[in-house]
Amino acid sequence: MFKQINLKFKNDAVRIEFWIATAFIIAGVFISIFDLAHQNQLSTETLMPVLFSYLVVFTVYLLLCFYLAPAFEGDGKVSLQGSLFLLVFLALCYMVGIINIYFTALLAFKLLFIYFNRNQQNSDGALYSEATLLTASWIMITVGLLYLSTPLLTLFYLLIVVPVAIVLYLYAVHVLLPAMYSRNKNGFYYSLRMFLFTLLSCLVVYLICLLFKSSDTALPRPKAGAVMTIDIGTGDNTQNLVALNFFTQLLLITPIAFSTYKRRNRKNQEEIKMLKTELGQSDANLTFLKSQINPHFLFNALNTLYGTALQEQAGRTGEGIQKLGEMMRFMLEENIKDTITLARDIEYLKNYILLQKLRSATSESITIETDIEEYQGPLNITPMLLIPFVENAFKHGISLQNPSRIEVALQIEGDTLYFDVHNSIHSRQENDPEKERGGIGLENVKQRLNLLYPNRHELVIRENAREFFVHLTMQLAVNQ
Secondary structure, three states: OHHHHHHHHHHHHHHHHHHHHHHHHHHHHHHHHHHHHHOOOOOHHHHHHHHHHHHHHHHHHHHHHHHHHHHHHOOOOOOOOOHHHHHHHHHHHHHOOOOOHHHHHHHHHHHHHHHHOOOOOOHHHHHHHHHHHHHHHHHHHHHHHHOOOOOHHHHHHHHHHHHHHHHHHHHHHHHHHHHHHHOOOOHHHHHHHHHHHHHHHHHHHHHHHHHHHHHOOOOOEEEOOEEEOOOOOOHHHHHHHHHHHHHHHHHHHHHHHHHHHHHHHHHHHHHHHHHHHHHHHHHHHHHHHHHHOOHHHHHHHHHHHHHHHHHOOOHHHHHHHHHHHHHHHHHHHHOOOOOEEHHHHHHHHHHHHHHHHHHHOOOOOEEEEEEEOOOOOOOEEOOOOOHHHHHHHHHHHOOOOOOEEEEEEEEEEOOEEEEEEEEEOOOOOOOOOOOOOOOOOHHHHHHHHHHHOOOOEEEEEEEOOOEEEEEEEEEOEOOO
16 A cells, blocks of 8 residues: 555656646747847747757656656666667757756756666666766766856866766776676786777867867857857867876776776675675575485485375376475585586476476466476576576466466577566465465575676566566576
8 A cells, every 4th residue: 555655656746847847848948939039039040949959858858757767766777778878868969059058957957866766776777877877967067167267178178078088987897897807807908998998089089179179069158148159279279188088088087997896896795705604504504404304215205105106096196296306306405506507407497387287287277388498508507596486476376266377488599598487466365374485585586696697687577466577588607
């Protein structure tokens, strides 16, 4: 109930914000038209750029409100991939004066609001959230300085060099350094690559300066309510900006990016160490349990029961006992390993589903469909990553009173695993013995995926009132 009330309030807040922003934009259009009419400059040539500017403002706002905000509140990175293009588009419109500084500042405030209300548990969105924060901060700082008597060289440094620095910083922290450490490259490799990218950025800054110098571009600097035209000026300014860019990227961004990545990587290592400590305690408990139960006696007893069931022509019972024995052997012998073969994990998954099918075989209202690819290749996987999703599907997706459906699909292409689970949702009765039963838990699995498969997995979870859907993509390796 509280969740529904909170969701309704959130939707109402978005609706109110939308209409207020729309009213501001419409008011801005009329004020601009009135301004042009008052100055006897109202014509098709002057009106069309004004209408186009406000149309761009409204379009960007709609994308921020109804695309970027929901994407940041989610738990995947698929929907976030277009956010970088949106940020670049906003920055370019601001730099060339398509969007005036007043509405740019309001859009920057919206970016900050989206950033601070993002899903902080979504580690896949780190690049996009950091890009949003840096872009919004850059806009707010430059807008403030545009109102002051800032020297032109400083102004152009902030408007041209700083955005290039932001791009290079994001590339180094989120692309270059992770790839470097995964390939066991040394610091010289990083320094060389950053030096080359610094030279490339100098060329970009030089071309931008030429563009400003040749087109007499109007920068959005307010002065007495008008837009002041600013030219890049002499060649000395261009040379100074290129030189400042070189030293900024090489002496500031390169070490800052390296230090930031090392600090974050150290934090991840500490989390992994803590998780290993917790897993070590679980291993100790499992070892103690194994010492209390003689596995040979247990499996011999199950084999005896299996033979007895076959003698009594109880085929389904015998099959269930056999699969249960294989699952228990897996739990006692292989589940304690760091990694196991993917083929063995798939076998355990099939055994679990088969046992569940035996339980529900007498109910015609329960449909269980599987499309699990046969695999005997060399890929390895951390155990107990796939089964919690299937366990969750059977726990919440099976009802003896209502039609129920579970679909499980697993495909392997090269070193990529595609895993999908789709099930109906039914609430458990109070007297259901499995109501309080929990497996490893989806949150635990998310944490393990983030720690053990960083930048090598994509998990998408969707849920509504009647259905639950999981899509997991993993990049596996032969030796992990």
